Amino acid sequence: MSAVPSVSYSITVRLEVPAGGTSVSRLTTAVEQAGGAITALDVTASGHERLQIDVTCAARDTTHADQLVQVMASVEGVTIGKVSDRTFLMHLGGKIQMETKHPIRNRDDLSMIYTPGVARVCTAIAKNPEDARRLTIKRNSIAVITDGSAVLGLGNIGPQAALPVMEGKAALFKRFAGIDAWPLCLDTQDTDEIIAVAKAVAPGFAGINLEDISAPRCFEVEARLRECLDIPVFHDDQHGTAIVVLAALLNALRVVGKRLEDVRIVMSGAGAAGTAIIKLLLHAGARDIVVADIAGVVHRDREGITGQLAWLAEHTNALGVTGSLKDAVRGADVFIGVSAPGVIDADDVAAMAEQSIVFALANPEPEIDPAEATRYAAVVATGRSDFPNQINNVLAFPGVFRGLLDARSNEITPPMLLAAARALASVVTDDELNAAYITPSVFNPDVHTTVARAVRLAAGGPEELPVETEVAL
Numbered sequence: 001m002s003a004v005p006s007v008s009y010s011i012t013v014r015l016e017v018p019a020g021g022t023s024v025s026r027l028t029t030a031v032e033q034a035g036g037a038i039t040a041l042d043v044t045a046s047g048h049e050r051l052q053i054d055v056t057c058a059a060r061d062t063t064h065a066d067q068l069v070q071v072m073a074s075v076e077g078v079t080i081g082k083v084s085d086r087t088f089l090m091h092l093g094g095k096i097q098m099e100t101k102h103p104i105r106n107r108d109d110l111s112m113i114y115t116p117g118v119a120r121v122c123t124a125i126a127k128n129p130e131d132a133r134r135l136t137i138k139r140n141s142i143a144v145i146t147d148g149s150a151v152l153g154l155g156n157i158g159p160q161a162a163l164p165v166m167e168g169k170a171a172l173f174k175r176f177a178g179i180d181a182w183p184l185c186l187d188t189q190d191t192d193e194i195i196a197v198a199k200a201v202a203p204g205f206a207g208i209n210l211e212d213i214s215a216p217r218c219f220e221v222e223a224r225l226r227e228c229l230d231i232p233v234f235h236d237d238q239h240g241t242a243i244v245v246l247a248a249l250l251n252a253l254r255v256v257g258k259r260l261e262d263v264r265i266v267m268s269g270a271g272a273a274g275t276a277i278i279k280l281l282l283h284a285g286a287r288d289i290v291v292a293d294i295a296g297v298v299h300r301d302r303e304g305i306t307g308q309l310a311w312l313a314e315h316t317n318a319l320g321v322t323g324s325l326k327d328a329v330r331g332a333d334v335f336i337g338v339s340a341p342g343v344i345d346a347d348d349v350a351a352m353a354e355q356s357i358v359f360a361l362a363n364p365e366p367e368i369d370p371a372e373a374t375r376y377a378a379v380v381a382t383g384r385s386d387f388p389n390q391i392n393n394v395l396a397f398p399g400v401f402r403g404l405l406d407a408r409s410n411e412i413t414p415p416m417l418l419a420a421a422r423a424l425a426s427v428v429t430d431d432e433l434n435a436a437y438i439t440p441s442v443f444n445p446d447v448h449t450t451v452a453r454a455v456r457l458a459a460g461g462p463e464e465l466p467v468e469t470e471v472a473l
Contacts, residue, residue: 004386005037005058007086011065012056013072014044014081019051027075031057036068056086095167096174096183133206133408141180142207142401144169145198147189150214150237150272153363159185162212169211169236176448177398179405181209191217195224202229206405209397210235215272216307232404232412238276239417240393243400244439245277245336245359246284247424248391251438252379256355258333260285264353266332267291268325268367269339270298275308277336278316280421283414289316290332292325293339333357337367344368349376361391379435388436395424395439399448403455406465416458423454 017023024041031038037058045052055072059065065085073080104110111117125131132138148162166183173181182205186197198208198221208231210222218235225233234240253260265286267274270293278289291298291312298305299322300313321328325343329335330351336359337343344367349358358377360366363384370387373380381389400420404412427440427447440447457463 005035005060005064006386007039007058009059009061009065010039010056010086011059011068012040012054012084012086013069014052014054014083015072016050016052016079016081017075018077019047019049023075023077024051024053027055027072027078030071030075031055031068034068034071035060035064036071052081091164091167095164096170132203136204137180138204138206140178140405141182141205142173142209142405143184143198143201143205144173144181144209144211145184145186145194146211147186147194147213149189149212149217151212156189156214159187166211169209172394173398173401175398176394176442177402177452179398179401189214189217191220194221195228198225199228202231205231206408207231207401208233209401210237212237218272219275219308226411230410232401232409234397234400234404234412235272235276236393236397238272239280239412240397240400241273241338241361241391242276242280243396243417243421243424244391244393245361246280246418246421247395248359248381248389248439249281249334249336249357250284250422250425251428251433252334252357252381254433255435255438256357256378258355261287263333264288264331265290265334265336266325266329268335268337268343269293270309270312271338273338274336275312277338278312280414280417282315283418284421288318290319290321290328291316292328296324297321297328335359335367337361339367341365341367346372346375349373352377359391379438381438389438391439392442394442395447396420396451399423399451400455402448402452403457403461404459406452407456407459407461409459409461413458416455419454419458420451423450426450 017027028038038055039058040056042054043051044054057068059068069080069083072078102113104113121135125135144166146162146166148159149156151157151162151165163183163185166185170181170183173179186194188194208225210218213221222233222235265281265288267278267289270291274291278291281289298309298312299317299320305313326348329344329348331353333353334357338361340362349356355378357379358373359381360368360370360373361383366382370380370382381391383391427444427450428438
């Protein structure tokens, strides 16, 4: 539940009040006293006796929204009409649509866009399959593929319930990078079937964004698709998170005057995101990382270590730290949480090194209350939008794929991920950098272009993008 009114629980109530007098002021006072936040009040019809008003207000959750409606109805003279949930209205009929790039105005247009003219283009691609990147939507399209098994903080809700998230992802690709993304929600959670479907649809896309597939299957799905496809495969829950965490950490270290290679980092969470973050941190030069999961610190001598945990045990914890997360975090410079609420407290942060950094990224409830963490940590970040320093994947994935598409890359590699992270960090200038501003706004126009250019160059793409004005076959 949101502790304060949120636009995510915004409602618009159409109601009538007596014209004149104090009805409107009594209405707004009642809503505010009930903990709501009125964001708009619009008169939609007026008569001599009555006013029709649309009152838009934010609530804490759905129960609170219902309470606010009841509070409005209790004001003398108020008659409640239609109540609309603004979030559901925004999703009505879906959030994306397909449209043509060229008008079909007459028979000539029809003949070129479809038959018989289209046959010439088909023949050209049959002779040279690489032309599909120039002459079809493959040039600028990616598939957003999920099985609905690990959606946001909702868990395994299945493909249909996951579709609103995938639509949102596609909308963000278009808004921030001009990429046409297509949601593909698969009605299977079998690893082999997911891989088979992705392989079968791959010819129509220049990249694949895997989304919300639970661990450990997500590791195998990504690895096998990367082996068999000639287009980049990117699991955003892993690599998008890793890019933004590294970028934020580089800037946080600038704030406290420490170096990545010198600090001790403790990670809570050894799933998909945690593993990817650790791999990118190591690639960036981190030397001292300790990771803990629900069973405690991961180390070489711990029983039952297999799969990704075995990899983590081999590549982290060089000093052989054992015990619990709380044991590990004592004296650490950096805490990064991608796990569960309440795993550390203020006393744990107080026991960290001076000028410590805390990234509590579990959503919606972080590993520690950010207000508690700021009592002792120099820099605090979360995954939430209602606190400073939000670690949000949308800072990374649009620019990453824009760069990959512009470079016509066949793969995505750790140097490309590292280039993206460093580029994202660079968007925050020395004049802007402070403990409450280590990540730029997603609406900063430099974010996605800077990340895209860095990835394009790391992928071997051109310094400048050509402007194509002619097509010769």
